[in-house]
Amino acid sequence: MQIKELLQQQPAEQEVIVKAWVRTKRVSSSVAFIALNDGSTIHNIQAVVEENTVSEDVLKLVTTGSCVAVTGKLIASQGQGQAVEVKVKSIEVYGTADPEKYPLQPKKHSLEFLREIAHLRPRTNTFSAILRVRHALAFAIHKYFNDNGFFYLHTPIITGSDAEGAGEMFRVTTLPAINPPLNEEGKVDYKEDFFGKETNLTVSGQLEGELGAMALSKIYTFGPTFRAENSNTTRHLAEFWMIEPEVAFYELIDNMNLAEDFIKYLVKYALENCGDDIAFLEKRLLDEEKTKKKEEQSEMSLTEKLKFVVENTFERLTYTEAIEILLNSKAHKQNKFNYPVQWGIDLQSEHERYLVEKHFKKPVILTNYPKEIKAFYMKQDEDGKTVRAMDVLFPGIGEIIGGSQREDNLEKLIQRTKEVGIPEESIWWYLETRKFGSAPHAGFGLGFERLVLFVTGMSNIRDVIPFPRTPKSAEF
Ligand code: 4AD
Numbered sequence: 001m002q003i004k005e006l007l008q009q010q011p012a013e014q015e016v017i018v019k020a021w022v023r024t025k026r027v028s029s030s031v032a033f034i035a036l037n038d039g040s041t042i043h044n045i046q047a048v049v050e051e052n053t054v055s056e057d058v059l060k061l062v063t064t065g066s067c068v069a070v071t072g073k074l075i076a077s078q079g080q081g082q083a084v085e086v087k088v089k090s091i092e093v094y095g096t097a098d099p100e101k102y103p104l105q106p107k108k109h110s111l112e113f114l115r116e117i118a119h120l121r122p123r124t125n126t127f128s129a130i131l132r133v134r135h136a137l138a139f140a141i142h143k144y145f146n147d148n149g150f151f152y153l154h155t156p157i158i159t160g161s162d163a164e165g166a167g168e169m170f171r172v173t174t175l176p177a178i179n180p181p182l183n184e185e186g187k188v189d190y191k192e193d194f195f196g197k198e199t200n201l202t203v204s205g206q207l208e209g210e211l212g213a214m215a216l217s218k219i220y221t222f223g224p225t226f227r228a229e230n231s232n233t234t235r236h237l238a239e240f241w242m243i244e245p246e247v248a249f250y251e252l253i254d255n256m257n258l259a260e261d262f263i264k265y266l267v268k269y270a271l272e273n274c275g276d277d278i279a280f281l282e283k284r285l286l287d288e289e290k291t292k293k294k295e296e297q298s299e300m301s302l303t304e305k306l307k308f309v310v311e312n313t314f315e316r317l318t319y320t321e322a323i324e325i326l327l328n329s330k331a332h333k334q335n336k337f338n339y340p341v342q343w344g345i346d347l348q349s350e351h352e353r354y355l356v357e358k359h360f361k362k363p364v365i366l367t368n369y370p371k372e373i374k375a376f377y378m379k380q381d382e383d384g385k386t387v388r389a390m391d392v393l394f395p396g397i398g399e400i401i402g403g404s405q406r407e408d409n410l411e412k413l414i415q416r417t418k419e420v421g422i423p424e425e426s427i428w429w430y431l432e433t434r435k436f437g438s439a440p441h442a443g444f445g446l447g448f449e450r451l452v453l454f455v456t457g458m459s460n461i462r463d464v465i466p467f468p469r470t471p472k473s474a475e476f
Pocket residue numbers: 163164203204205206227229235236237238240242244245399400401402403404443444445446447448449450
């Protein structure tokens with residue numbers, strides 16, 4: 001039985017076996033108290049070893065980090081903090097952990113240090129809590145879509161297209177790095193490559209997702225995506241997971257409604273199903289806050305922040321309106337922004353944070369961005385300047401969702417691909433959706449790790465994915 005379940009049981013005569021890792025061992029006069037955790041819950045179960053029940057030689061091997069099977073009876077706990085504990089009859093040590101060498105000794109470890117031992121950090125309270133919340137959110141994502149008539153579409157990881165047109169792809173090739181075959185122009189001849197053309201890891205499943213939506217009406221993807229953007233920030237990974245719903249017959253407004261409902265559902269799901277882990281992370285955060293200056297401390301606790309999102313309507317406004325607000329801000333007038341504000345700029349994180357954290361103090365959905373700063377596939381507005389884009393901005397995170405209504409007019413789409421220099425023959429299959437039975441449709445991408453960041457209250461994206469990949473860092 002896992003510890004999570006065991007902690008709910010009543011004391012009983014029958015013996016139980018707990019297989020787990022030792023968090024701590026405390027010896028007081030003749031009794032040893034062992035805190036055991038198997039990752040099923042943030043809570044440990046206490047095993048109590050009375051004198052002469054387990055040999056000294058075995059007990060010596062029971063140290064922090066070792067793995068054991070403890071057999072004994074579940075009894076009402078004498079101590080505070082737990083209802084039951086195990087009165088130990090015998091211990092089998094599966095694997096020892098030399099206290100001189102095992103790095104996770106019971107003391108506070110910095111997140112930076114834990115990043116260096118990413119292979120062991122899931123054994124800490126903080127990381128096991130994060131991983132359980134991450135799992136619960138992944139499950140809730142599938143549940144939400146399944147309950148709402150969406151089909152899970154598996155889009156390819158290896159593709160020949162650059163959905164975002166930003167050129168941030170990781171090339172996939174079997175050609176030799178030294179002396180690759182060259183064509184007549186002296187360039188690498190990808191006809192000789194595995195797929196007979198240039199291929200890369202996907203930056204987004206959207207284009208293929210649109211193909212699915214043009215047949216199944218409502219689809220979503222949920223998979224890893226890869227971006228070779230050299231931005232070493234606390235919000236960017238080279239490999240991250242993205243959720244991309246795509247819906248036929250949806251316009252921008254429907255897309256906004258879906259995004260808001262979806263995020264609220266996920267946050268609510270976490271509040272209802274990950275209470276213990278969120279309470280632990282909240283306490284961790286409170287301790288961290290205490291080390292900050294008073295004016296930098298957060299006014300809301302983690303749970304309050306999560307509830308706030310669930311209970312309040314997101315602010316909706318256009319890019320143009322947002323620029324007006326920024327131009328009228330004190331920060332702009334006093335030249336406090338690093339990037340000057342003017343219509344047409346790609347909003348920087350400082351601008352997004354101003355809008356969300358200072359001005360509206362709630363999540364914001366920004367729409368109708370200038371077409372020059374958005375991807376080629378977005379539907380053009382009648383003004384000829386903007387497109388039906390939408391970004392959802394979150395406090396402490398910035399952009400959490402990017403999406404749009406798609407251009408469904410073949411001529412306009414072709415014109416846009418020409419303008420941005422995408423060769424028609426490279427996306428002929430995408431253009432065919434507009435040639436045969438084109439329909440209005442819309443969708444968005446939610447960055448999974450940014451959602452997990454928000455729900456766990458963590459501040460670095462490297463700490464919410466088990467095996468982070470960032471520039472110059474891809475251990476294992
Ligand atoms: O805004 P993005 O680039 O949009 C797309 O990829 C569209 N194809 C989505 C769609 O309409 N189907 O990325 C979507 C989201 C961002 O809002 C952000 O949350 C996340 O993906 N994201 C990243 N997360 C972590 N690391 C990175 N390098 C990220 N780049 C984007």
